[in-house]
Amino acid sequence: MNIIIRADASPGIGTGHVMRCLTLAEELRQRGANVHFLCRAHPGHMGEVISARGFALTLLPAPVMPFDADDYATWLGAPARDDARQIIEALQGMEVAWLIVDHYAIDQHWEQLLRPHTAKILVIDDLANRYHDCDLLLDQTYGRCEEQYRPLVPEHAVLLLGSQYALLRAEFARWRAYSLKRRTSGEFRHLLVTMGGVDAANHTSLVLTALRGCELPPDLKITVILGHGSPHVGEVRRHAASLPWQTEVRCGVDNMAELMAGSDLCIGAAGSTTWERCCLGVPSVVYGSAANQQEILAQLGEHGALLEVRSMESLYTVLMGAVARRESLSQRARALCDQLGGSRVADHLVPVPCERQDVVLRRVQWSDARQLYEWQIHPQTRRHSRNSAPPTWQEHCEWLRARLRNPSSFMYLIEQSGLPVGTVRIDLVDSCQDLYETSISLDPCYYGQGLAQQALVAINRAFAQLSLLAHIKPENAASVKLFSRCGYRQTDETHYLREARHDK
Template sequence: MGKKVWIKANGNGIIATGHIRRCMTIAKELADLGAEPEFILSDEDSADLLKTLSDEDGVFYNARILHSVFSDPLTDFPALSEILRDEKPDFFLIDSYFMTEEYFNLLSSAVKENSPGTKTGYIDDLCKFDYPVDMVVNYDLIFDESMYSAPVKLLGGEYAPLRKQFSDIEYKVKDSAGRAFLSTGGTDPYHVIGTMLKSVYEERELNRNVPCFEKDISCDVIVGALFEDEYKDELKELAGNHPEIMLHEYVTDMSEIMKDADFAVTAGGTTLYELCAVGVPTVVFSMADNQMEFVKGFDKVGAAKYAGDVREDDKVLRKIVTWGVASVDNKAFRQKMSDSARSIVGRDGAKKIAEAILELT
C-alpha cells in the first residue's frame, strides 16, 4: 500500500473553489507517485463541490466528512482525534485560511497522542504566524522566508500547484488583440463579470461616457462551479444578445481556452498563476482578503496589471476596460507582460510538493 496522505480543504459559495482545486492537483500528483490521498472535509457542501470538480476532471478521490464548521476549525475536534487514532496517516496537509495557533496546538497534541508518526504541512496564503508544521508551502512571488521555522519550506512561484495541462503550452502574442478571457474563479459574489460585460457590450450602445473598444472584442467567459442559477441566467441572456460572448461551464480544457486569449481579466487565485504559465497578458483584481497582497506581487514584477479591490474601489471596472482598450494595438506591451509572466511561475509545482511530502514520510 502507498503512503496515506490526508488533505484538509473546503469549498463553498463563501470561500470559493480555490482551496479544493489546488489540493486536487496535488492529490493527483500524489496518486501518480503511488500515494493514497484522501480529503478531510468539514461538511456536505465541500463534499458536493469535490464531486463536481472531480467529475469535470474525470477523477475520483476518497473523502471523509467531519461534520464540523468550515469557518471554525476547532470544531474538527474530537472527531479528528478519533480518526487520527484509528487511521494513522503518514502526512496531513492543511489548506484553510481559518487556521489559528490554537488549532495547530490542538493538532500537535492530537498527533502526538494518537498518531506520532504523522507529519504535517500547511499551504499558507496569509502569513499570519509561524506555523508549527513539518512543511510549509507559500507560492507567493514575494515572501518572508525568515518567518517560517518549518524544516521544509517550499516558497515562491515555482511551487504553484498547476494542473498538468499547463506544463507545456505554446503561446503567441498577436499584433492586435481581439479575444479576451474573463474569470472570477469558482464564484462571482459581486457580479464583476456581468457588470463588465454590460459595460463593454451594452453601455457603449447607449453612448454613455465609458471607455470602449474600436472593434468588437470576443470574450470567453468562465462560469464558475458555484455561480448562482439566477446569475447564470443573466449571463446567458447577455450571451444571447451578443454573439461575441461565449460562456464556458464545466471546463476541462482551460489551458486551450487561455491559449486562444489575447489578454485576460481575472480575480486573484490559481487562475492567475495558470494564465501566467500560459503567458496571457492579464489585468487582475482582488475580491477577498487573501488575494490582496499576493496579486500586488504580480504587478510589481510586471507579470500582471493590478486594477484594485472590487469591494473598496468603484473605479476598478473602468480601470480594467481602459487597460484593455489601451493594450489592443500595443503588442510590445503585451509581449513584455507575457514574457515576464512565463518567467516567474513554475509548471511542475504540484509534483514538487507531492515529492516533498513523500520524502518526509
C-alpha cells in the same frame, strides 16, 4: 503511504483551496500515495468533484456556525477543537504519513491536537498571519520571503515560498509550449473573462457591463467562464447576450488550460488562477477584491506581469494598455511561474517511483552531503566529468548548498531497497525553451545492474514536458548507449537531446 488533506470549499470560501489540493493530490497519486480528503459539508463543498477524480472522501457534518467572510474562524464551520476531534475520529486505524492542511481557519492549536495522529504536517497558506506547528509550509505567493514565516513555524520546518511552487494542474504543463509560442502574434481576436470558480460577488456581470461601453475590434470573440456552483449564471448570460461581440458563456469547463492558451488576453480574478495565466504567459488584466490579494497584485504589477483594475470605471483604459503591452506582459508573467511547482512540492513528501519497485528517486537533502562527495571524488566519476579535477570538501558543500536552494535544480538520490546507489539531477539551462540538463552518477559498485536506466526512465516520465539535454564525452561509450536507449538523440559531438512531449 497514506496522505490526508483537510480543505474546504463553499460560495464564501471559494474553490481555490480544494482545487490546488486536488492538483497536489494528483501528483502524489502518480507517485504511489493513497490520498484521502476530509471536507466539511458546506454548500458547494465540491465533494462530487473530489470523488469524480477518484480520491477517497470523508464529509464532515454540516456547518454549525454562520459564515462570516471577515472572520476566518467561521470558515471551519465548527469550533476548531470540534473539527480536530472529528478529524481524529475519521483517522482511526489509519497510519498517516502526511497531513496536508489548506485552511485559513486552522492554526497551531488545531495542528497540535493532530500531531499524535500523523508523522508529519504540511501547511498550505497565503496569509502569513498566524502560528503553525508544521514540518513543511507552502506559500505560493509571489514575493514571499523567509523572514515573514520563520517566526511563525518551528525551527525545523522547511519553507517553500514563492510562485515557483505554484500548484498547477497537468493540463497547464501540456499547453504551456503552445501558449508561449503564439504570444508573438500581434492580433487581438479572443478575450477570456474568468472571475473565479464561484464568483459569489458577481464581478463577471460588472465586467461585462463595463465592456459594453468599450471600443473593441468588431470581430472580437469573448469567452466567459463560470464555475459549476456560480449563483449568477442567468444574469451573466443576459449581460453576454447584450454585447455587440460574439460572446459565449461556459460553465464548469474541464479544459481551462486550452481556453487560456487560445486567448489573446484575459480579464481575470486574483488568486490561484493568477499562476495558471502566468505559466501560460497569458497577458492579463486582473481585479482583486479580497484584502489579502491587494499586496500581491501590487507586486505583480510592479514586476510588469499584469495590469491591475481597481475599479470597473477604469477597465477600458487598463484593457487598452494591456492590448498595447501584451508581449511584454506575457514575457514577465511566464518568468514567474513554470509548470513544475507540483513536482517541487511533491519531492518533499514522496519519492519518484521507478519501473522496478525496489528503486526510487528521493530528493537530495543536506544530510546526503558526505555520500555525494564520496561519489564526486571517485576516479571513475572524474574521468567522465567535464572538469576532471576533484572538488575539495568546501567546494562541494558550497555547490550542494546552492543546488538545494535553487528551485530550478531537481536533484535526487537513487535508492535501491533503501540503500543509496547514485544520483541524478536536472538543472535549468534555458527558461525560454524549458530546457534542462540531465546529469547522472552511479556508485561504481552498482555498475551494470540497470539502475542508471531505471533513473533516467523515471526522469523522462516525471518531466515529460521538458526538453532534456545531456553532455557526454565521445569516449564515454557506456553513457552514449544509455542515453540513446532512453530516448536521447545526438545533436553534436558531445550533446544529446530528449525532446519535450506535449500530449494534449
